[in-house]
Amino acid sequence: MSGRKAKATSPIRVEVPETFDRYDYYRRSVQSAEVDVLFMRDTYRELKGKDPTVLREDFCGTFAISCEWVKLSPRFRAYGIDVDSEPILYGLTHYVEKLPKPARDRVKVQQADVLNPGLPKADIVAAMNFSHYVFKDRSMMKSYFHNCHSTLNQGGILLVDCFGGPLCQKSNVEETDHKSHVYIWEQESFDPVSNEAVYHIHFKVKDASGRWKRHNRAFTYDWRMWSIPELREMMRETGFRKTHVFWEGTTRNGEGDGVFTRVERGEECEAWVAYVVGEK
Numbered sequence: 001m002s003g004r005k006a007k008a009t010s011p012i013r014v015e016v017p018e019t020f021d022r023y024d025y026y027r028r029s030v031q032s033a034e035v036d037v038l039f040m041r042d043t044y045r046e047l048k049g050k051d052p053t054v055l056r057e058d059f060c061g062t063f064a065i066s067c068e069w070v071k072l073s074p075r076f077r078a079y080g081i082d083v084d085s086e087p088i089l090y091g092l093t094h095y096v097e098k099l100p101k102p103a104r105d106r107v108k109v110q111q112a113d114v115l116n117p118g119l120p121k122a123d124i125v126a127a128m129n130f131s132h133y134v135f136k137d138r139s140m141m142k143s144y145f146h147n148c149h150s151t152l153n154q155g156g157i158l159l160v161d162c163f164g165g166p167l168c169q170k171s172n173v174e175e176t177d178h179k180s181h182v183y184i185w186e187q188e189s190f191d192p193v194s195n196e197a198v199y200h201i202h203f204k205v206k207d208a209s210g211r212w213k214r215h216n217r218a219f220t221y222d223w224r225m226w227s228i229p230e231l232r233e234m235m236r237e238t239g240f241r242k243t244h245v246f247w248e249g250t251t252r253n254g255e256g257d258g259v260f261t262r263v264e265r266g267e268e269c270e271a272w273v274a275y276v277v278g279e280k
């Protein structure tokens with residue numbers, strides 16, 4: 001052992017890594033689960049003249065919608081289906097935990113492919129945030145619609161959202177300032193031959209010292225851009241009796257107003273969002 005005195009060391013600095021919760025920023029930027037569930041319930045009421053009970057949220061991710069659904073009525077139950085365990089775990093620890101106990105028992109989630117046979121039966125099957133655009137050819141999309149048709153209760157509805165317009169066929173970047181963070185939607189590419197497009201979501205977030213930090217590619221989507229008539233045709237071909245389109249209204253300054261009504265014709269616009277609904 002050396003007789004030298006140990007040198008005084010400076011206090012150890014523990015660097016706590018800043019955690020970036022991409023699902024939280026996603027929810028605050030693009031999701032409106034509280035509003036979506038009202039639209040689903042009211043659409044079923046409008047078409048069927050009665051209340052639904054069971055919602056199946058396909059491609060559910062963190063199943064925020066299922067958690068909002070069961071808050072609407074003590075009779076309402078929800079099933080979430082997703083292949084990925086990561087968002088499911090997030091939903092279990094962040095959303096289900098916060099539900100009152102009786103509502104918690106009415107949400108079930110399964111890690112499964114939406115193409116699997118034997119998925120839970122439902123009055124409404126919903127595919128939100130354009131998740132079904134992951135199916136890039138007619139045979140895959142029709143397999144999915146067929147599976148929805150066979151697992152819907154009699155008179156049930158399939159509800160999918162969709163978007164389009166000339167702006168969605170160009171590379172571009174759009175930033176939305178949410179004060180605490182900036183949401184960035186990037187369209188990387190669009191191929192007019194295949195109608196395939198690649199999109200990314202990035203975020204800029206203020207750190208503890210007030211500096212902006214960019215989080216690139218928090219989410220990436222590789223999709224086929226389907227048109228409304230194509231989706232309706234495939235629903236009809238897989239057994240849906242009727243299909244409907246719900247189109248968004250516009251505010252005075254030409255922005256979408258978040259109110260969707262059943263239409264026979266749409267309007268020309270640079271970018272639009274709509275719902276296509278199939279009735280079993």
Ligand SMILES: C[S@@+](CC[C@H](N)C(=O)[O-])C[C@H]1O[C@@H](n2cnc3c(N)ncnc32)[C@H](O)[C@@H]1O
Nearest residue numbers: 059060061081082083084112113114128129131
């Ligand atoms: C665009 S995110 C949408 C999440 C959620 N629906 C929302 O509104 O935010 C798409 C989700 O679909 C899931 N997914 C992709 N292919 C799937 C499949 N074949 N079966 C089940 N889930 C799938 C992904 O894991 C991902 O969580």
